[in-house]
Amino acid sequence: MAAISADNHGLRLAVRYAVLILIAIIFVFPLVFMLMSSLKPDQQLLQDTASLRAFLPVGDISLANYSAAFDRAPVTLFIFNSVVVTGITVVLSLLVCSMAAFAFVFIGWRGREFLLTVILATLIVPFETIAIPLLLIASKLPSIGLDGLSTGWLNSYHVQIVPFIADGLTVFLFVQYFKDLPSELIEAARVEGASWPQIYRRIVMPLAGPVLATAAILKFLAMYNQYLWPLMVVQEEGYRPVMVGLQYFFQQNVAWGEVMAYLSMITVPVLAFYLYLQRAFIASIASTGVKG
Amino acid sequence: MTQMKWLAGAALAAAAWSGAAQAQTTLTMWYHGAGNEVEAKIVDQIIADFNASQTDWKVEMQSFPQAAYNDSVVAGALAGNLPDILDVDGPVMPNWAWSGYMQPLQIDEAAIANFLPGPKGYWNGQLYSIGLWDAAVALVTRQSYLDELGLRTPTLDQPWTKDEFMAALEAAKASGKFEYAFDPGMAWTGEWYPYAFSPFLQSFGGDIVDRTTYKTAEGVLNGDAAIAFGEWWQGLFANGYAQAAQDPADRDSGFAAGKYAFSWNGNWAAMNTLSQFPDTVFLPAPDFGNGPKIGAASWQFGVSASSQHPEGASAFIQFALQDKYLAAFSNGIGLIPPTATAAAMTDNYKEGGPMAVFYDLTKAQALVRPVTPGYVVQAKVFEKALADIANGADVAATLDAAVDEINADIEKNGGYGH
Known part of the structure; x- marks a missing residue:
């Protein structure tokens, strides 16, 4: 009887792993396809798409597409720009949105429910609907640079950062997480004479690791994939991010191998960032049910 | 005394240098060819030649990827940030002219009398844009x-x-x-x-x-x-x-x-x-x-409505219409030269060339798309x-x-x- 039970357990385990491996393969296949295609000349790449060879490093393999991608576009510059814009936005967004959420959850003040509702309502407003008014505002804002005071934020890093520091989704994530923290902790700190900034810095934020990771990853992806806004506000190549840079490869005859090489290179920062925060991200999803 | 002369000479030289530098007014230009190395090289050459050919104007170019170009121009127009010179796809030109993004070109139309009809961008009876090539x-x-x-x-x-x-x-x-x-x-x-x-x-x-x-x-x-x-x-x-x-x-x-x-x-x-x-x-x-x-008409050059220096922008465009540049584009990317004299200078479109038929096709059969905004x-x-x-x-x-x-x-x- 025990042997049958052990056999069943082993079978169930085998089936479970088989299903998991299958799902993993489905998710990994596009990445493998991208990487393998980036190593093949265009003609072979197009021929291989109809067979399993598309996922294998076979045929005429080389790094020629990577070299050609660097010749066609300033790839390093685009990646640098995206990492700068994304990195600064993520850090500032976590700071500002967590402070806002802290004030909404822990500090009693008149109108906070209403204001929170308004902020959450912005979640249903697509960016495209506010893009043009935002462009008009950005083009008229004063700016101080090496040349002194000028008008307009266009062609800069800050025009790609500032509009995205505060957003409803990140505030919402922090509010939901903070609400689940034991209120006794905050009350005890207040009784001990801790100020609100001290509570924020010493008690709440050290406990907010999972939500910080979740918010950071979601913000990172949204910022790294920015296309419409930089297209509208950046005309100088020196400030262009990776997604606008992708269009350099779509000429009349698309160089698919170079496209795959470029995509492989710009995917590296995303994967590195996700892997770095993966554990906390999964913990956050498991504890809050929030999905990315 | 010698030292004084030296100083005066240096001051004069500095003033002359600074005067020459200031005399060249910068003209900004947007172009749709980012990512196309051959095309960019030819445009860069035209700009370098133009900047060296006179002392009034200096063209500086920003390249855009083609797929993002039209949206960038529309956004630039909204933000009041258009350049002096821009390029435009032929059939789109009437829309940009009607929308107030472009102004008529100030070039001698005798210079384009021998052009194929496709590259000439007319709207409301005025020339707004001119192409350095056609496509067929x-x-x-x-x-x-x-x-x-x-x-x-x-x-x-x-x-x-x-x-x-x-x-x-x-x-x-x-x-x-x-x-x-x-x-x-x-x-x-x-x-x-x-x-x-x-x-x-x-x-x-x-x-x-x-x-x-x-x-x-x-x-x-x-x-x-x-x-x-x-x-x-x-x-x-x-x-x-x-x-x-x-x-x-x-x-x-x-x-x-x-x-x-x-x-x-x-x-x-x-x-x-x-x-x-x-x-x-x-x-x-x-x-x-x-x-x-x-069909006829491909990408063409024009002057933005907000340009403060339309005469300079037009001067650059007219400079670019030389047969040697038209032939360079054709040799570089296989496009049809808009003049017979430029075609004769190319490898593919000269008489008996392997693609000369396209020049004849364009001349005989081409019809521009509806000229309307x-x-x-x-x-x-x-x-x-x-x-x-x-x-x-x-x-x-x-x-x-x-x-x-x-x-x-x-x-x-x-x-x-x-």
């Missing part, structure tokens, strides 16, 4: 295919009639040698549809919009000729001569792989095809009853209608719906200034 489409096949199928080789003077063209497709299909007899290029969406396919409609006797008034599409996009065109178009796919849904890979390499007997393709792809098959021939468009037609909307409506018909939609109902949509847009925009 031809029916691409191999002489060996024509011989095997027993087909007459059509010429500019005697293009195939509709019946001859359909007989050629039937012969190719019946041979069993090809997956499809004809590759119209269904994988290329967007501007390809009106550029490549509206000439078929025009050859049938219809059009996208009534060019006598530009205020309606009624009767031209849904009249008898247009319905005959729509039924013919649908028949290409229903009868198995062409595929309505095409893999982009097949569009790129299908003809070379022998999947298609005939391919409707542009001169930009011709060099590659010729290198694969030396017996490639570029045939004129068939005559469907109203004369053979192909509403074209940008009409092109999208036309594209959707043709895709729907190719996929089996009712021809008359689809064209009627397209006419309604185009007319509603014209009305909404107050007739677009016509």
Whole structure:
């Protein structure tokens, strides 16, 4: 009887792993396809798409597409720009949105429910609907640079950062997480004479690791994939991010191998960032049910 | 005293240098060719030559990827941030002129008297843009295919009639040698549809919009000729001569792989095809009853309405119209030079050159797309209608719906200034 039970357990385990491996393969296949295609000349790449060879490093393999991608576009510059814009936005967004959420959850003040509702309502407003008014505002804002005071934020890093520091989704994530923290902790700190900034810095934020990771990853992806806004506000190549840079490869005859090489290179920062925060991200999803 | 003279000399030299530097006013320029190394090199050369040729103006260029260019210009116009010089796709120019993004060119029109008609961008009787090249489409096949199928080789003077063209497709299909007899290029969406396919409609006797008034599409996009065109178009796919849904890979390499007997393709792809098959021939468009037609007009240069230095911007554009630059573009990327003298300087378009036929085709058959600000909307409506018909939609109902949509847009925009 025990042997049958052990056999069943082993079978169930085998089936479970088989299903998991299958799902993993489905998710990994596009990445493998991208990487393998980036190593093949265009003609072979197009021929291989109809067979399993598309996922294998076979045929005429080389790094020629990577070299050609660097010749066609300033790839390093685009990646640098995206990492700068994304990195600064993520850090500032976590700071500002967590402070806002802290004030909404822990500090009693008149109108906070209403204001929170308004902020959450912005979640249903697509960016495209506010893009043009935002462009008009950005083009008229004063700016101080090496040349002194000028008008307009266009062609800069800050025009790609500032509009995205505060957003409803990140505030919402922090509010939901903070609400689940034991209120006794905050009350005890207040009784001990801790100020609100001290509570924020010493008690709440050290406990907010999972939500910080979740918010950071979601913000990172949204910022790294920015296309419409930089297209509208950046005309100088020196400030262009990776997604606008992708269009350099779509000429009349698309160089698919170079496209795959470029995509492989710009995917590296995303994967590195996700892997770095993966554990906390999964913990956050498991504890809050929030999905990315 | 010697020291004083030295100092005075240095001061004079500094003043002269600073004066010369200040004398050159900067002109900004936007160009759609980012990512195209050969094209960028030629444009950079023109700019360098122009900047060195005079002391009044200095052009500085920002390149944009083509797919993002039009949106960037519209955003730049909204933000009041347009450059002095911009380039514009020929059929889009009337829209940008009407929208107040561009101003008429201040160039001597005698300098473009010998240009092909396609690269000249006229709107409301004024020249707004001028192209350094043109593009043309031809029916691409191999002489060996024509011989095997027993087909007459059509010429500019005697293009195939509709019946001859359909007989050629039937012969190719019946041979069993090809997956499809004809590759119209269904994988290329967007501007390809009106550029490549509206000439078929025009050859049938219809059009996208009534060019006598530009205020309606009624009767031209849904009249008898247009319905005959729509039924013919649908028949290409229903009868198995062409595929309505095409893999982009097949569009790129299908003809070379022998999947298609005939391919409707542009001169930009011709060099590659010729290198694969030396017996490639570029045939004129068939005559469907109203004369053979192909599209015309490619990217052109113009001056933005907000430019404070239109005379400088125009001076640069006029400088770029020299035959040596027109020939350089043609040699570099296979485009059609807009003048016969420039064509004679090229490898491919000189008399007897392997692609000279495209120059003749453009001269004989080219018809610009409707010259109206509403074209940008009409092109999208036309594209959707043709895709729907190719996929089996009712021809008359689809064209009627397209006419309604185009007319509603014209009305909404107050007739677009016509």
